[in-house]
Amino acid sequence: MYRSHSCGELRESNINEVVTLSGWVHKTRDKGFVAWVDLRDRYGITQLVFDEKRTSTELLEKARNLGREFVVQVKGKVIERASKNNNIATGDIEVLVQELNILNTSKTPPFTIEDQTDGGEDLRMKYRYLDIRRNPVKENLIFRSQVTMEVRNYLSKEGFIEVETPYLIKSTPEGARDFVVPSRMNEGQFYALPQSPQTFKQLLMVGGMDKYFQIVKCFRDEDLRADRQPEFTQIDCEMAFVEQEDILKAFEGLTRHLLKEIKGVETTEFPRMTYDEAMAKYGNDKPDIRFGMEFGELNSVAQHKDFNVFNSAELVVGIAVPGGASYTRKEIDKLVDWVRRPQVGAKGMVYVKCNEDGSFKSSVDKFYDQDDLGNWAKATEANPGDLICVLSGNINETRAQLSALRMELAERLGLRNNAEFAPLWVIDFPLLELDEETGRYHAMHHPFTSPKPGQLELLDSEPSNVKANAYDLVLNGNEIGGGSIRIHDKDIQSTMFKHLGFTPEEAKAQFGFLMDAFQYGAPPHGGIAFGLDRLVSILGGQETIRDFIAFPKNNSGRDVMIDAPAPIDREQLKELNLKLDL
Structure with a gap:
């Protein structure tokens, strides 16, 4: 029998029982006269203790030579832990080891098997079988x-x-x-x-x-x-x-x-919601409705002045950003730069600050008066303290660009709550x-x-x-x-x-x-x-x-762990009647 209990199972009620555990060496600590080993399996961690008073010298020396990720089996008595650990389920007990059997040794892993590891994504994908031992992946x-x-x-x-x-x-x-x-x-x-x-x-x-x-x-x-x-x-x-x-x-x-x-x-x-409604209100067919910032079409209230950028556009559309009127000019300029990125593709962005006193300040004050900007606020349902962000151009492209901006702003404002489901x-x-x-x-x-x-x-x-x-x-x-x-x-x-x-x-x-x-x-x-x-x-x-996903591919569609896809043997190609230049 490799184990009578898992490494996450033992509690105070098991004190004085003789148990057998198997798992991987998570950590070791050596104080000279006493050594502790954290033994890990899928179910949790149990602390093992070896000391010169209650453990043979030979067994203590064997414990000191255990490396990280060695696979071991131990037999011992469950005892109360002197210094309890409230961070793990087995923190009230430890196992005083009587027998230690090394089932397999291990090379030092290329990254630490911890919740917060030092391994980058590519390295962890290459050694995915080790990554799976970490709690988040498991x-x-x-x-x-x-x-x-x-x-x-x-x-x-x-x-x-x-x-x-x-x-x-x-x-x-x-x-x-x-x-x-x-x-x-x-x-x-x-x-x-x-x-x-x-x-x-x-x-x-x-x-x-x-x-x-x-x-x-x-x-x-x-x-x-x-x-x-x-x-x-x-x-x-x-x-x-x-x-x-x-x-x-x-x-x-x-x-x-x-x-x-x-x-x-x-x-x-x-x-x-119909597809047409989703595209008009959110700019895409899979809208996140956990928050507002619905689109307001502005063609009827923005295409009557001498601002040719809007007059020549198929669509002028905006969203109201909650509390955005407090943004500095530098912060707004960064938003403009964000929508101009190739991934978004907008040529620029017009903005309107809805001041707390009911007045408006915009980047196009030269062309639009306070009544005009008030109509924009009505169309986008903007409140005092909000910022109206406006894009224009081809209908499909502009909707997609404003949708991307809406999601980015929601992320920045903390409106996409993972604990909420809509x-x-x-x-x-x-x-x-x-x-x-x-x-x-x-x-x-x-x-x-x-x-x-x-x-x-x-x-x-x-x-x-x-x-x-x-x-x-x-x-x-x-x-x-x-x-x-x-x-x-x-x-x-x-x-x-x-x-x-x-x-x-x-x-x-x-x-x-x-x-x-x-x-x-x-x-x-x-x-x-x-x-x-x-x-x-x-x-x-x-x-x-x-x-x-247990064994995912990377962004290039490769399994870096098994190195696939890969060339196949010429004899296999011949059997398949495939004639390829390799």
Whole structure:
């Protein structure tokens, strides 16, 4: 028996018991006549004591030679600790060691295994197996497991059946780039790793599995950014014989359950906002509604004077920053510099200080009088003491720039409280979006999303105005889930493929299996997929999903621990009939 108890288990009630513990040497302290060793495992730390009066000289000497991260087994008697440590659960006791067995030695780790480590991110990712021993990473992985189990338990109780779908599937041209896998037995042909189990879960609805879910790995060969992984995990769900309202209620229930069970937060309100409203009020389709600073459009009250910057703009829009009138000119100049950064892209910023006495002071006093600026304050709902920040230009670009500024200011003002949770449904997305470069329409969600009822006939005449029967669940400014009611009629699906630029032959080659299935009694159906990595990080009060993934990739999509991706052997290439210059 390697251990009778864990290193986080022993208490005063165990005093005088003889126990066996196993774990890693966390720290050692040697006072000459006595030595202490902190022994660590997943569950906590227990202090071991060796002294020359109660321990053999040989055992004390052996303890003195223990190095950090040695793996050891000890047997000893639980005794009361003379100097108690209230910072750890086992701080009232220690184990007087009678036997010490070194199970494995360890090299000195490249960084300290402490909550606050001296290891940089790249170093810790290279030695991730050591990083996992640190409490913050360990606790994040345990937290992820708890969330996952709550999801499984809830959905199972609601009658959902967990079904595994294939990882080796067919490549499709829609969406992001696929990761492809060459087939040795089928020369010149390739599998693709799934970007989502979309078509398979629809086929399960045709098969009569009317409530499906799966916690599943998905893969997208996308250009990487700071917090995007090439492989990620979805909570994938689908239901048959449902309308949008059924889906929203079902997954409000799941979200409410997770917030209550994981965070102890009761949530009753799940507001709904159309895509158009979200873009007009917040400049993006995943707004953080924990705080205000809603956009105020100023075209009607700012484009009547001789200020050509505004007169020539498609959109003039502003936000009111609470308490911002106290900002110095230097602080405001820094905000102007911030919006001019290439990552934001604004050409400049106009500001108005709303003084406590009801007067206004702006950077454009030459062009606008006090009445004009008062109208700006009304449009942005600015109060005395606030600062109005105004941007102008192309509609889409200006909204995105002001949205970025809004989030930055909220961060600086401490308005994004990680202990507060504000869910929101965004609905009525555009069905299609036009690619300016190719002139072709693309599905904003995916090609299987149904138009809103009554809008199918607009596909031929006004494709840009057709709304999708789609919905996103947003939590604290992050999209945590998205889905839609699907097309279940073969003819409607054919019409959709036509508007997406597929020839009948291309549609049949890519999705013929789904079209064929629709001919055998496909029920009305819809679903949603949650990003598990993102959901867990938000519930955990953090922004970085890598912190909740056991073995993440870096910003370049590399696993620096195992050094992947990597070249493969020429013989393997030959077997796969791949001819590459290496």
